[in-house]
Amino acid sequence: MDVVSDAISAVRIGRPSSDRVRIGGRWCARFAPYEGAGFHVVLQGGCWLLPDGGAPLALGTGDAVLLPHGAGHVIADGPAEAEAVARAVPFEEAVARRRGRDLGFGPGEEPGPGSGAVEMLCGKYRLDRSRTHPLMAELPQVVHLPNRVGSHPELRSAIDLLGREMDERQPGACIAVPSLLDLLLVYMIRSWVVAEGTPGTWPAVLGDPVTAAALRALHSDPAAAWTTERLAAEAGVSRPTLARRFTSLVGRPPMAYLTWWRLNLAATLLRDSDDPLATVARRVGYATPYALSHAFNREFGTTPGRYRALAGTA
Template sequence: MDVVSDAISAVRVGRPSSDRVRVGGRWCARLAPYEGAGFHIVLRGDCWLLPDGGEPVALGAGDAVLLPHGTGHVIADAPADAETVARAVPFDRWADGSLPRPPRPAPRARETETAREVEMLCGKYRLDRRHTHPLLAELPPLVHLPARDGAHPELRAAIGLLEGELDERRPGASLALPSLLDLLFVYMIRSWTAESATGTWPAALGDPATAAALRALHSDPAAPWTIDRLAAEAGVSRPTLARRFTTLVGRPPMAYLTWWRLTRAAALLRSTEAPLATVARHVGYASPYALSHAFRREFGTTPGRYRDATVTPG
């Protein structure tokens, strides 16, 4: 596993959902804050996104936008004032077609009406934020990935595949669609890490020694790692690794390993019925007692109570 994949798998629950929406004329829809991440892909036309507490963002055909912290927002045909935003219809009612269709435009207005038509792919990912990886926590409230020639080819390919599945509803679509939505999430985060000039984690993943150490820890968290073994894996001295890793990641390598082992244990407790001894071995603890002691120190509860209190959405 790699850091981005692990960061997502540690918090993802249930299955993602999506709607393909076509709308024309004057419109304004509201999406309430959400315990997860939301996204919009503009397939045709253009529109505006107005995040709660943020500046309006113009979206054009091919643009992708990720709201990784579930920020509430409005999407509309044009920049909207406060009164218009207050009258925005709930997105669920707007997307499922239950709202009355707008009046048919007069003949002279039909050309303008058609030109204003927008087609979008909108969706959500369910995330358990109790143990969010710092890479995801560092993401800004809104990640805008404009369509540009040659930019984000993998993301563009995923959008094209997803659009085709939505059009055709071919055999196997019930498996292909959520898999492509997961792929879309990975590509949007990967695109942000590639473009971000200020983020801590893009810098960490771009530093050869730190990135090598992170890959080693994530590929086998149960291994008997020591700082000396990890430095050898990264190809630098122990003091160099400790300094660079701590500066870029925010905690020393062994402290990060402990946190990551316990975060993986929490994910396994939440998503599987594996016995505690199995979970302990999987994340590098010699016994259920050792895992329980570390788990309680980190999260303030025992693994058993954590599992009992966790309800995984379907």
């Protein structure tokens, strides 16, 4: 595993949901704040995204936008006035009544240049925010990935595949669509991380060859008997160099990060598996269940057993 994959896997729960909608005429739909992440992909036409407390954002054909913290927002045919936004139809109601002419949902006008109509994918990811990796926490409220020639080729391919799967409903689509939605999330976050000039700590962390090499090693085998010396050798630098660069960029020393990540990984295993505590302990690098329980309680303020019981009722 790598940092981005692990950061997403730690918070992803359940299955994503999505709707393919065609909207025409004058329209305005509201998405309430959500304990997860929302996304929109414009397949044809154009529209506006109006985030709560943020500036209006124009979206064109092929654009993707991720709202990683579930911010409330409106999508509309234009940068609507405050009064119009306040009267926006809840999206769930709009989808349920999509054939209502008053809402502009339905077969209607074909999206195209100058038509005023748009066809798009709107969806949500369920996330467990109790143990968010700092990379995920650092994502901005809105990640806009415009469709530009030569940019984000993997993302463009995933959008094309997803659009076709949802349109044709071929055999196996019930598996293909959720899988493609998961892939879409990875590509949107990856595109933000690798974009030139992206502000923030973690793009810089993953862009530093020494720190990135050390993180790859830790995430690839978190249960290994790591020491700073062994990790420095893996990164091809001296122990002081690794300690200085890693701590400066990540905000904690390599072994402190490893301890934190092992406990977060243990929490994920407790949530998502029925493995005995001894098995979980071995998988994350603790010699005994007692050692894991002691460290887990210190980090999360509860025992692994209580944590698993509460996660099972969520």
